[in-house]
Amino acid sequence: MPRMNMVQAINSAMDIMLARDPNVVLIGQDIGYFGGVFRCTDGLQRKYGEHRVIDAPIAEGGIVGSSIGMGVNGLRPVAEIQFADYIYPGCDQIISELARLRYRTAGDFFAPVTIRTPCGGGIRGGQTHSQSPEGIFTHLCGVKVVMPSNPYDAKGLLISSIEDDDPIIFFEPKRIYNGPFDGDPDKPAVPWSTHPKGEVPGDYYTIPIGRAEIVRPGEDVTVLCYGTMVHVCLAAAAHTQIDAEIIDLRTLSPLDVPAIVQSVEKTGRCVVVHEATRFSGYGAELAATVQEECFYSLEAPILRVTGWDTPYPHAFEWDYFPGKRRVAAALEQILEMS
Amino acid sequence: MPRMNMVQAINSAMDIMLARDPNVVLIGQDIGYFGGVFRCTDGLQRKYGEHRVIDAPIAEGGIVGSSIGMGVNGLRPVAEIQFADYIYPGCDQIISELARLRYRTAGDFFAPVTIRTPCGGGIRGGQTHSQSPEGIFTHLCGVKVVMPSNPYDAKGLLISSIEDDDPIIFFEPKRIYNGPFDGDPDKPAVPWSTHPKGEVPGDYYTIPIGRAEIVRPGEDVTVLCYGTMVHVCLAAAAHTQIDAEIIDLRTLSPLDVPAIVQSVEKTGRCVVVHEATRFSGYGAELAATVQEECFYSLEAPILRVTGWDTPYPHAFEWDYFPGKRRVAAALEQILEMS
Amino acid sequence: MTRKPRLHIPVPPARPGADPDFSYVDRVAAGAVGRPDPQARLRDLPDELIYSMVRVLDDEGVATGAWDPQLDPEQLQFGLRHMLETRLYDDHMTRMQRQGKISFYMKSRGEEAVAVAAAMALKPSDMLFPSYRVQGLQIARGRSLVDLMNQCLSNSRDMCKGRQMPVMYHWKRGNIFSISGNLTTQYPQAVGWAMAAAIKGEDDIAAAWIGEGSSAEADFHHAMTFASVYRAPVILNIVNNQYAISTFQGTAGGELRPFAARGPGYGVPGIRVDGNDFLAVYAVTQWAAERARTGRGATLIELVTYRVDAHSTSDDPSRYRPKNEPESWPYGDPVERLKRHLTRFGQWSETQHAAMIEEVQKQVDSEWQQAISNGTMTEGPFLDKNELFEDVYADMPPHLIQQREQMLAFDEREKH
Amino acid sequence: MTRKPRLHIPVPPARPGADPDFSYVDRVAAGAVGRPDPQARLRDLPDELIYSMVRVLDDEGVATGAWDPQLDPEQLQFGLRHMLETRLYDDHMTRMQRQGKISFYMKSRGEEAVAVAAAMALKPSDMLFPSYRVQGLQIARGRSLVDLMNQCLSNSRDMCKGRQMPVMYHWKRGNIFSISGNLTTQYPQAVGWAMAAAIKGEDDIAAAWIGEGSSAEADFHHAMTFASVYRAPVILNIVNNQYAISTFQGTAGGELRPFAARGPGYGVPGIRVDGNDFLAVYAVTQWAAERARTGRGATLIELVTYRVDAHSTSDDPSRYRPKNEPESWPYGDPVERLKRHLTRFGQWSETQHAAMIEEVQKQVDSEWQQAISNGTMTEGPFLDKNELFEDVYADMPPHLIQQREQMLAFDEREKH
Numbered sequence A, B: 001m002p003r004m005n006m007v008q009a010i011n012s013a014m015d016i017m018l019a020r021d022p023n024v025v026l027i028g029q030d031i032g033y034f035g036g037v038f039r040c041t042d043g044l045q046r047k048y049g050e051h052r053v054i055d056a057p058i059a060e061g062g063i064v065g066s067s068i069g070m071g072v073n074g075l076r077p078v079a080e081i082q083f084a085d086y087i088y089p090g091c092d093q094i095i096s097e098l099a100r101l102r103y104r105t106a107g108d109f110f111a112p113v114t115i116r117t118p119c120g121g122g123i124r125g126g127q128t129h130s131q132s133p134e135g136i137f138t139h140l141c142g143v144k145v146v147m148p149s150n151p152y153d154a155k156g157l158l159i160s161s162i163e164d165d166d167p168i169i170f171f172e173p174k175r176i177y178n179g180p181f182d183g184d185p186d187k188p189a190v191p192w193s194t195h196p197k198g199e200v201p202g203d204y205y206t207i208p209i210g211r212a213e214i215v216r217p218g219e220d221v222t223v224l225c226y227g228t229m230v231h232v233c234l235a236a237a238a239h240t241q242i243d244a245e246i247i248d249l250r251t252l253s254p255l256d257v258p259a260i261v262q263s264v265e266k267t268g269r270c271v272v273v274h275e276a277t278r279f280s281g282y283g284a285e286l287a288a289t290v291q292e293e294c295f296y297s298l299e300a301p302i303l304r305v306t307g308w309d310t311p312y313p314h315a316f317e318w319d320y321f322p323g324k325r326r327v328a329a330a331l332e333q334i335l336e337m338s
Numbered sequence C, D: 001m002t003r004k005p006r007l008h009i010p011v012p013p014a015r016p017g018a019d020p021d022f023s024y025v026d027r028v029a030a031g032a033v034g035r036p037d038p039q040a041r042l043r044d045l046p047d048e049l050i051y052s053m054v055r056v057l058d059d060e061g062v063a064t065g066a067w068d069p070q071l072d073p074e075q076l077q078f079g080l081r082h083m084l085e086t087r088l089y090d091d092h093m094t095r096m097q098r099q100g101k102i103s104f105y106m107k108s109r110g111e112e113a114v115a116v117a118a119a120m121a122l123k124p125s126d127m128l129f130p131s132y133r134v135q136g137l138q139i140a141r142g143r144s145l146v147d148l149m150n151q152c153l154s155n156s157r158d159m160c161k162g163r164q165m166p167v168m169y170h171w172k173r174g175n176i177f178s179i180s181g182n183l184t185t186q187y188p189q190a191v192g193w194a195m196a197a198a199i200k201g202e203d204d205i206a207a208a209w210i211g212e213g214s215s216a217e218a219d220f221h222h223a224m225t226f227a228s229v230y231r232a233p234v235i236l237n238i239v240n241n242q243y244a245i246s247t248f249q250g251t252a253g254g255e256l257r258p259f260a261a262r263g264p265g266y267g268v269p270g271i272r273v274d275g276n277d278f279l280a281v282y283a284v285t286q287w288a289a290e291r292a293r294t295g296r297g298a299t300l301i302e303l304v305t306y307r308v309d310a311h312s313t314s315d316d317p318s319r320y321r322p323k324n325e326p327e328s329w330p331y332g333d334p335v336e337r338l339k340r341h342l343t344r345f346g347q348w349s350e351t352q353h354a355a356m357i358e359e360v361q362k363q364v365d366s367e368w369q370q371a372i373s374n375g376t377m378t379e380g381p382f383l384d385k386n387e388l389f390e391d392v393y394a395d396m397p398p399h400l401i402q403q404r405e406q407m408l409a410f411d412e413r414e415k416h
């Protein structure tokens, strides 16, 4: 089976969809001839032409707005926002239009737009190349929010997203484009080629949207995480030798509640982990839902391990990043509680 | 003591600040000669001139962006976004600039901008005149989020907001501009003049940002709410005769955690109420914090009563609006639990 | 260093109490502007297209100049009828709002030609992206008033299923896009739709309408940039009715230059046209459509008109402009002007006109009866309450199914 | 109905492997464009300001025409020195990035005149809102390189306290605003700053810089609209260096019209100037500043130049443009051109030039030594870690105090 890193897997998903469906088009800054600043669209314009892989002006609002129009006219646009930190100029078109078009027209009009955007920190990108704004979009009704943690899922989920008739914000944790990252910047980088999830079928397959995956079965505590933090959490479990059940949510909205409930009812403990800032972030929803659904099984409060409530800094990145040691501390702490 | 409705109280706060501080300026759509679509700036341009009460083009991004520039140049802009539903074109300037300017310049530059905007439903405004987007802004680091529930608080909190050196999003629940609303649209409208909080000093006073208020002391369950829902919750408590302790948060961020913890440790139960949609909304943060801080005092799961996870409809408004009956049901439900 | 404020603030020519003053609106004679070949390159288009005004009908109702579209009497009568239908529909719905039958309404009085003439100049398969003040588009495309009324009533036949405020129509079969409460968002969407048509090699074009006040929104720039870069087959209309709620067009940036002048800076032709001149609107739209259809890209059209009535049923214009300002608008009334033209050449008469008004009024009344038989805000038949949760997503996710059950459970509870 | 895709896609004249082709850049003779009275009204400004190009220095280094600012030799040598300082600073920091001493860097090679000449033409009290590629502004205003280096190192003396990526400087005392990673946001901010100056009746003006690619962002439109409506005293500069990362200026909307042409549509004068011509940039900035200071409002300046190096240290231009394209830029190099001018009139010599380069290089090296003595990414002195939580708000709220304690607790924990 071919081995791919996340960039190649994402590229392969778009390649396959461009080939299968003449209505799929890509649009974004530097995605055409150049192939994207992260190379995710490398070679696709050469293969499918300038009318299907389109270099866009630097106007995120225009990219989303025109993608909606293209979607209404029968195309399936896949728009790239170069960094999630730059998605805000597109907020009005996403929130006021993309998310609500189907509802306000009683299903007569809709735009099956997928918005791909690299997110997250760990690359010394400072405040404008490191953000994790998923919590803004999970609050919206009418869009689905997806974030894969490995090449295999990335490809399967992106194909599902492009085929989905609902708009999707597809977050790509850029820190793990080239290899899994356990939160320790001093360790030598590991490539995906050595990772089981780096084995990616060359052809078409899908992974259903809305399904979480248990990436490490365990008995003592449930860990809810996604994206880069999946690898950090696995490392923390290994490091502490705590028998944690680690769930990779994969789809943040709609949330796979049954998978979570089943696990927490078993473990009686839950730790929520994300890179994004803590206050009013997505992790709060996870904690709120878990205590609503599993209150009588809980033996300890649900703990959140997140980015601090400050903008993402350039210096002190590894003090800011919720790394292995902070997850490990939470795992130890929650087991001591009761 | 003079009696004011919320519009008059907000007008009075700006009137006083325009008079006290030559650097205070107002900018927004239709706020000048016309006095604002909700009349909140009525008479202020005549009194302070066109250079201090400025009619703006219809460009929320431009209003926020230029307000930041004015703030950096020593003014204290109070910007009005005509409806909270229209704040999204200003998101990039709010999220990327206003919220982070002080941090990224290590305090060398900052913009003391107050953004006033009417929010919430109950006025048959449909999806674009009824939204409660506070959950997007409470997730930001660097802005404070305020929402008063009555004229007295509105004036005191708005003066504090204008004087505050941090940027503030000041949400005004438009349904209660003219009178408290308990969620029952069939009841005749009550004016503020009959309400104790409709007694508003004519001159300068402040209410500290970051402090919640217990609007109904009680023993059996803590209710966390703000804005219009404060009145709905009071009605629900009266209706059910449940001895609820109702806390009006007033400031959503930064949150007055001690006030909440003290109450929940006493009551052992907590219901969170807001108009905004539920999933990944601000109520999730309240639930997450309460269970973190008060886990061992909790006798039942924290319940959320919120808008449904759909866009705000035009028809069925009273099925959508989290009214008295839904809050009452939650109060009864949580007392049955344990 | 001076200490005197020197910020320029645009001030309208006349406030309540003062005499109306339209001296800022230049008087252009009908036929004054020449009609360039639709195939002409931008650089060959004369400035007068922007700085003068395309007008066909003079004050006597005579059609003059190269822009006369030479429509036959039937077409003109068709246009007149749809303008009247739009006007009487507006009047009726405003009355119904006053009577509390609907929650809100927005009229287009004085601006009927902007919509009706444009709709007639385009192909039925062209996609229209309307603002909330071009209801004439729907009517000219043959939409039944009942459908529009059903929407305003949020009743059992509302095409929006109760999810939008009144006037926020859409019409899939009629190729008219959904109206959004958020201004200008339809502009880049129309450009995207047109880009898709070009990508697919289809000949249909898109047309979008915004008000002059809305041109200040970011999406105006997005639309112009994308239309320019990709030469999208789209017509971008700015309806300059002089007001954005309470602020006059100077507050939107119209003090120094006509809005049409924004076009050329992007490489997009701009045309300024008398929006109350049915023939001129038709001709200019036709010209822009031919350019778009033949690969010459987008055109920005400024339609100069006047908002005769309140912004909406929530507004009171006497607070910010002279009561008698509407009557002094220099370019008259679109219905009267087309009527005069037809009458002058014996293709219409006062009696025919009166008869048509009566007939249309009857139609409006009877369609209203039909509409309310589909339900009102207070009386059934009502929409199925379950609809509240439909169409958020293509398929209803579990949490919405659960919330719907909760809602229904409450109703049960109330019953007992 | 055709089925052939007909969407227009802007394509650059030359891709890697092909010969550079700047035929799309018109050749304008120095002195060709006249200099209008700075008090002239917009309507009286000639089109040539936009469609031709203001140039002063010809190929022989002779200053010709009405735009010659008549600067004395000292000023010119001062400008030359600061352009060299900027260039050698850029080269040094790029080397340091390659050596892993800093995480990232962005050069302005070939664009030095754009920044240095503009800074010299403005008053020190005028407020500058820079992009990330006009470091010459800081240097021309007398900022020490150590300060800039400290920022790039995020060291103990970093004016951003480690909170921004390299080159995102600010300088409060020097009246230079903070650079944002989000493109174009400084544009409406500069307009707002200028509005405040006008409201307060102060004479200072604002100036802002963006790249041509950034002009597609919404904030360009916001800035132009507000500048036009309120006649704000601001200079809005578009640095057209032909590229936005990998895409050429056609993708940003420059194919059909120069970016300067966007101005007049808003009622704002536009001027196109040779950005590699120190004298022309100085003269045009001075002209726009006089207009702004005397109440004539904003000016949009397009500075035509070329991005000689990579977009940033993360970029490799050979992937998208011919390797030898930089050498074939028709308008030469700003440093060489000013040098030739000075030399020609005996106000400068090769030896003086070589000496200056040596001196500046020494300065750069010694300032670097100073800078790293304030700490590097790997060696102290480091910033106080507590800084991570400062300045989110004016006063630190309880939850941040708590989070800071948690962070410090972890460090303690690690120690044992």
Ligand SMILES: Cc1ncc(C[n+]2csc(CCOP(=O)(O)OP(=O)(O)O)c2C)c(N)n1
Residues within 6 Å of the ligand: B029, B058, B082, B086, B089, C133, C181, C182, C183, C210, C211, C212, C213, C214, C215, C239, C241, C243, C244, C245, C307, C311
């Ligand atoms: C993004 C946004 N901002 C503000 C509003 C509130 N609003 C509704 S209509 C209107 C005036 C629009 O004026 P114009 O574009 O000239 O259209 P007209 O009403 O004159 O037809 C405003 C400010 C809105 N609907 N959307």
Ligand SMILES: Cc1ncc(C[n+]2csc(CCOP(=O)(O)OP(=O)(O)O)c2C)c(N)n1
Residues within 6 Å of the ligand: A029, A058, A082, A086, A089, D133, D181, D182, D183, D210, D211, D212, D213, D214, D215, D239, D241, D243, D244, D245, D307, D311
């Ligand atoms: C809002 C936003 N979108 C995208 C980016 C990514 N980005 C950084 S620089 C750049 C190119 C800018 O080109 P231009 O404006 O021409 O400036 P230049 O680099 O040529 O000086 C892009 C797309 C960004 N920083 N911000």
Ligand SMILES: [Mg+2]
Residues within 6 Å of the ligand: C211, C212, C213, C239, C240, C241, C242, C243, C244, C245, C307
């Ligand atoms: Mg208007």
Ligand SMILES: [Mg+2]
Residues within 6 Å of the ligand: D211, D212, D213, D239, D240, D241, D242, D243, D244, D245
């Ligand atoms: Mg550039």
